[in-house]
Amino acid sequence: MQNRSLSVPFAAAAPQPDLRDRYREFRALTESLAAPLSAEDCALQSMPDASPTKWHLAHTNWFFETFVLEPQGVPAFDPAYRVLFNSYYNAVGERHPRPQRGLLSRPGLEEVLAYRRHIDDRMQAMLDRGDISNTALHAIVELGLHHEQQHQELMLTDLKHLFSCNPLRPAYVRGVAAVAVEIAPLTWHRIDGGIRCIGHAGDGFCFDNELPRHRIVLPAFELASRLVTSGEYLEFIDAGGYARPALWLSDGWDTVVAQGWQAPQYWEKRDDRWFQFTLSGMRAIDPAEPVCHVSYYEADAYARWAGARLPREAEWENAADGLPIEGHFLDAHRFHPAAIEHRSHPPGQMYGDVWEWTQSPYVAYPGYTPPAGAIGEYNGKFMVNQFVLRGGSCVTPRSHIRASYRNFFPPAARWQFTGIRLARDVA
Amino acid sequence: MQNRSLSVPFAAAAPQPDLRDRYREFRALTESLAAPLSAEDCALQSMPDASPTKWHLAHTNWFFETFVLEPQGVPAFDPAYRVLFNSYYNAVGERHPRPQRGLLSRPGLEEVLAYRRHIDDRMQAMLDRGDISNTALHAIVELGLHHEQQHQELMLTDLKHLFSCNPLRPAYVRGVAAVAVEIAPLTWHRIDGGIRCIGHAGDGFCFDNELPRHRIVLPAFELASRLVTSGEYLEFIDAGGYARPALWLSDGWDTVVAQGWQAPQYWEKRDDRWFQFTLSGMRAIDPAEPVCHVSYYEADAYARWAGARLPREAEWENAADGLPIEGHFLDAHRFHPAAIEHRSHPPGQMYGDVWEWTQSPYVAYPGYTPPAGAIGEYNGKFMVNQFVLRGGSCVTPRSHIRASYRNFFPPAARWQFTGIRLARDVA
Amino acid sequence: MQNRSLSVPFAAAAPQPDLRDRYREFRALTESLAAPLSAEDCALQSMPDASPTKWHLAHTNWFFETFVLEPQGVPAFDPAYRVLFNSYYNAVGERHPRPQRGLLSRPGLEEVLAYRRHIDDRMQAMLDRGDISNTALHAIVELGLHHEQQHQELMLTDLKHLFSCNPLRPAYVRGVAAVAVEIAPLTWHRIDGGIRCIGHAGDGFCFDNELPRHRIVLPAFELASRLVTSGEYLEFIDAGGYARPALWLSDGWDTVVAQGWQAPQYWEKRDDRWFQFTLSGMRAIDPAEPVCHVSYYEADAYARWAGARLPREAEWENAADGLPIEGHFLDAHRFHPAAIEHRSHPPGQMYGDVWEWTQSPYVAYPGYTPPAGAIGEYNGKFMVNQFVLRGGSCVTPRSHIRASYRNFFPPAARWQFTGIRLARDVA
């Protein structure tokens, strides 16, 4: 999670005549997400894991400058930015320490936006010069766009954390009125076992950690027809879930005690009622919504309490394979998961709203090899102490997600839009 | 240092017909200090001990609102500000945690400036209504002005720390060109012993910690004719001062090791030459300037190495008593101590440029009683683990300082403009 | 690693008429390991991860008392011991905090040994009363014996850490003279891919985490013919291995920097020569010995530097399956890995001397279900943030190890006897 795994795709991408258009569109989206914010909103950092909006704006720009323009001899906009906005690429040189990203009042937001315009001009000029399909250059621009999308999501998760630290609990956008819905009962969808494949297939873009596609033995299993709701999670809380060590992994229990966890992140009890902070400000807990902002430890403990378990990533991918990419994404501009009444048909909707924790540690697929150079330097660097999440969230761009997509975060992380889907063994 | 000791003066202040003018002038100065800064510069916090400029702007305003206007029934500008901008007055109610002052992007700088205008309007209206001389109201307005001055200094020391954390090392103002000067040799000025008094005398304003004036036994002693220079301090460094535990207090040595101190704060060695970060950016060390940004531990170790000691506060006050308030202050707009060639006549200039560490722990004077109410609630709260500093610095307003003024900081603090004057016993 | 995964075996154990003899023998071995130690040696705790010898002596005894005798109505030796010597079984009740195990001067060593004799008497009496083969009681006694063996190893690893903290570098036993040996060149042994099984098979005892045996897809791979030697590891050090972030996992590099790692644990450089602390005191590094006391991070970084990778646990188990349990174990009383000249025939000797890090996170096998009750309460509790190790070490009892045995420790742990075997993909 400290990283976004960036890589040159191994599979050759199909010709993409639309690269210029997509470049313009993706980049504009990033800036539109920052548009409602003041310069001060964009400058602050609320914890070492999160970055200021301004840093996201600059770092995604730095990516194109460093990996696309600089190799072509384009002079640096400002040599100091090379260090300031490097995230973790040691091959590129030094970098500003992550926990101190919030100490940079300079360059200001205006300068960073000017930096983006400067790079955009040169990128557009380059893309205007001719078709770069099927070149290494194309692959790296494509990668830069997917990288941009990853940071679109992070901008919002990091901003949410920052705003949650302000006693005024400011709203990023006006909220959507909640609609009372009937929640479908949770049912179990059986999937037969056998020799199956996981990993990315086909011509489209993917990150290197989705490769190589490979065979696995998949035992038969059952998957829940929908996500766990906030209402169900409240039952877990009311049953003393946060006070019973037997429900928790040992490290999880230590974290519960050390952090004083009593509920998901952003939940607050006021006068005996539960509320949650959202990007639209404080709202009462809606029992029909999927529970969100839970750690792996909480997801695992809930599953144990419910007599089930979390799915493995291979199970998830096989269940999702072939299903339409339906659900609420960044494109819906809700910035909050939606109540899940409609997720009734097995295995239901597998995408959007909240990332789904799997019980699979984030490791390399057999035969995985990182690409050469700085881009590849760090691809495998985060394959320790993290767990795979699948399916995307309400702040993921819809075009960014796919069945083979592997997100990953440490088991104690809660500030992403992370939720729970249950699985169980076939008796 | 966590506090600024705020108090109702016990001595009745002389009639001050100029209160309106001084109010306008002091408040305008505060805002002028923030004028060169962007909204982002004003929002960030670089360490728990320091506060954002915006917080200083709001807190000094909060003081007048809370202690002057509110008791007169003026409605709150925004009730949330009561908590956000309270520093440590428990009697006033809850307060936002100090280390999280840098997490408040809202209210923005514009709103805070509007908050100041709002309070200024009401304060001016009140002061226009008639003479309040010799009333409790006058005393509290007076206190608010001195409080405002304290935060003027803190705004600059805290900003310097913030800017020093930025690899771009931005400048707050353009620097004054250094002028090569001849440093007068350090001479010793003998002061006879006897029964003396310390503490504030006369009608003027003072903080409660300067009272009551009381008798002490003062043994004869000698005081250095000028401050220790950077050049002299470099000799201490070159003599291995930071590597010889025998020179240090036990706690001081632990701090040196734990913090990895090798030189005063803001000093950086580049290619074997020493530079320092200033509010005008990086500058080469000028050996003629007084050494600055040293902790009590460093001041004490230097003195031991030099075969001398730090003065006691009673010694300092007796030496300074009656001398003119000369030196470089905030009013000079240098924001940096000046080379000290002119400090040659014993005991030389005792004010300005850098605060002078004394070896006196900050304790109550005999007979000290804190005033009643919230204003007095915290006056004695900081009388532990801190040391007294005397004389003011290059970022202290000249009108703020006097012979009896007691500043205080913990022995490891270095981000204030703090320096060294030596003393010694009479053989 | 915080745990020793204790479980009732699912597979019915074969009749074991020798249970009484083995009980006597295993228990006597534990005490013989403590025999060279003083009461003081047995009482100290050098870090939270390690326990005092006395605690190991008492805790293994507590296991038999709590899970065998108490359910049969045998009164407690001392009710306070129930808390003091519980390791982490919440179902059994409260427990003394692990980091404070070294604060217990009482009960003294003599009392703990008396406690062991007391339990031994009752256990022997019970075993004398008749054959308990094929009963649940038999299974739990068997489990207690394997548990005892796990703590035999931990007693020695924890003692080594304690002695290493003493500037006198005391020796536990007299050392075996080193014999100069010729190291066989490292060769690669190819193992074909296919559908294979892993997990415990057959009637013998196993821990629950070795079950259920299940099918996996195993790609073809190559395994090194022997362990990495200290000489080879020195080349990694001399090549700047500890100074090149590109070789390390991100978390690994953070650990290197935070801990100041420059070499394996217990290595010390004196006058430009490398020595290591052993249970026989300080010894020069023998380049022919397998490198030992490296973390997962170091093993992984070494492998990357060497152009290889660590094996997966399924690879290791398939390579080891059917090979004899040969190597140096606790039974050899060396307490130190031996030079590895003889490990020349592919895949060479797979057991003993040092535990071999795999790149497999410690997770449940598909279909894993923890047994019921306190014994089973914690079996899965440690399946997060740990990596599987295979093969046993020079302080593992030979009878304790098998091809399916899964040991596990966090990636930063170094005080166990842990080493490196390389693997690589088939080109």
Next chain:
Amino acid sequence: MQNRSLSVPFAAAAPQPDLRDRYREFRALTESLAAPLSAEDCALQSMPDASPTKWHLAHTNWFFETFVLEPQGVPAFDPAYRVLFNSYYNAVGERHPRPQRGLLSRPGLEEVLAYRRHIDDRMQAMLDRGDISNTALHAIVELGLHHEQQHQELMLTDLKHLFSCNPLRPAYVRGVAAVAVEIAPLTWHRIDGGIRCIGHAGDGFCFDNELPRHRIVLPAFELASRLVTSGEYLEFIDAGGYARPALWLSDGWDTVVAQGWQAPQYWEKRDDRWFQFTLSGMRAIDPAEPVCHVSYYEADAYARWAGARLPREAEWENAADGLPIEGHFLDAHRFHPAAIEHRSHPPGQMYGDVWEWTQSPYVAYPGYTPPAGAIGEYNGKFMVNQFVLRGGSCVTPRSHIRASYRNFFPPAARWQFTGIRLARDVA
């Protein structure tokens, strides 16, 4: 407190024909205090501030070896001990880190006792050789004896802390039965102001921090006729003393919150009744006893709550001057303060039972100069962040205390036998 301030007395000591006898007696007392303890009791360290009994036994011995015998050419008993048992004398060379004193199982208790016998033999031989009165050697032996006494007290305070960490709450000695007593009401004793002297006078031994005797201005004040009792302190607790920040110094309140203080150290509430751990095990709180094991912060907060203040050290010394050294000391073998019924006549008994916190930071007296050499190297090293305590305690040897004696500890320290006497200004 990290130190025991050791010094060569400046005042020449009177001829002491009894030095041999006193040496034998003092040294035997040290060992008799350790006699009830096991080797394990003597080896453990429960926190960085405390040391194992074995270390105290060895360090006091090291003092005589290092400062008396070694300069006379007596060969070292074991050169390694020079480092192991050095406390903080940098001039003597390296030292074993204080927090790791509890990691030394070797040398064992028997070896340390043999080390003491070895040094005793040589010391006695030296003292037998002739009168050393009025020599520097005499002064250093004298100093060693007072140093020995300081560690006698520390052995007991440190042991009490260790035993308190053991859930078995073991007893060091059998307790004295409590006797119900009538507590005299607290009355106030007025002492007139004027020019007075403090500091040691006369020929007897003193530490250098008691010198030079000097004049001070002492305002008139009132001193309580007796110590604050546990019963009175319970009223403070019941009045919410630990929940009202306005009663506390700012640093004190931070400590209360961070440490979760609810009562003095060693107090435990069981079923709504208060008990305390003593060197005789757990006992119900006796309201007639002086409250003990309170920090400076608690003493200060209690005094504020009670409408009084703590005395200054000059006040204490002037009140105590000339009074008999009466009270309960180590010699009484109670190891616990006694109920204070008899302390009725103003200013009552000023010595023994509990050390009395003063509000005076521990600083050098005017004109203080540390003696030369290693002995003097550290005399002033602790004159920061500590407060002076006066009067001795129930574990101080009676012959060790005097009116001018200055003990000192940091304001958060609680494991010494520290209590409260109130003072107040004259209205």
